[in-house]
Amino acid sequence: MGAGRMRLVASDIDGTILRRDGLITERTVRALAACEEAGVELVFVTGRPARWLTPLVEQLGHAGTVICSNGALVYDLEAMEVVSAEGIRRAIMLEVRDIVRGIFPESTFAAETPTEFVMETAFAEPRHRSLLEQVRHGELEELVTGDEVVKFMAKIEGISSDEYIRAVAPHVAHLVSVTHSAVDLTMLEMAPLGVNKAVTLAEYAHALGIAPGEVVAFGDMPNDVEMLTWAGEGYAMSSGHPDALAATELHAPGIEDDGVAQVLERKLAGLRLAG
Structure with missing residues (x-):
């Protein structure tokens, strides 16, 4: 414009x-x-x-x-x-997690709600183990009970964020908006579809x-x-x-x-x- x-x-x-x-x-x-x-x-x-x-x-x-x-x-x-x-529906979040895990089994996941950050225990890197004392962690099914997730994150090591998104986006783009912005780690950021x-x-x-x-x-x-x-x-x-x-x-x-x-x-x- x-x-x-x-x-x-x-x-x-x-x-x-x-x-x-x-x-x-x-x-x-x-x-x-x-x-x-x-x-x-x-x-x-x-x-x-x-x-x-x-x-x-x-x-x-x-x-x-x-x-x-x-x-x-x-x-x-x-x-x-x-x-x-605007949140991602819980069922959609879990479906996306399963799709990503099917492509990259070593992926770990976390979620942002309007009030807190929750994560799978494995999401905390060794250098960030102190996170385990500060946030709720465990299995996503137990941590997220409603449709309140405003950002869903998938993380992996060993490849770049560009490689990660190229491999994953075609399989989840019909369910969520997916992007990335982190400099120091390979992490995808997912929002409700169209957001x-x-x-x-x-x-x-x-x-x-x-x-x-x-x-x-x-x-x-x-x-x-x-x-x-x-x-x-x-x-x-x-x-x-x-x-x-x-x-x-x-x-x-x-x-x-x-x-x-x-x-x-x-x-x-x-x-x-x-x-």
Whole structure:
């Protein structure tokens, strides 16, 4: 879609504004604050669950809406409550698990609900065994009793995430939306069928009366592809995954070069000149 005036900025978090050391740079904080001061709406669109939004609160002071779990959940940071959530039916989740396990028997599984993370005991890697003391674990049939799962995860070792998704997606794409975004492990992220970041962002923008051409979006991983192609200006981070870079002709400088801030500074300067 063609780009128009910037009325909404939609940004991924990890690898886009949040560095590997867990910090958002001062330059990026200033650029995002300047957007809000200029009357531009700001929404974050992430694969993270609602309980992992601390960096937005502590480093940005953000108190607005966040689209979480790759679009399956919308959270209000000011009210600290779930606005909406769409879950995978329990029967579908178990069917997908069995399909994936049939292809890769060594796969392990975990699930996000609006309130907690649960996992098969084997999902915890040796380096993360402390997880076993912090979350409910065991058999999925016992851990998930309803249709409340907003993100279903399958993990494996020994192959890349790209190889994993190429082998699995054709067999489950009629049941769930499947993507990946993790950098340090091979893990698939599955949402209810038809749900992704772009779908929920489109609903959010429409409710504000904002057209796709008035949206500037930023992302760096395969789970950002739909959002980057939907937005009037979708910027893939130059430091991002090849799939994200191939999805759009617009490439922001890498996160190490404050790419989001650089683009927003230029866009805001243009708004001031136009005004």
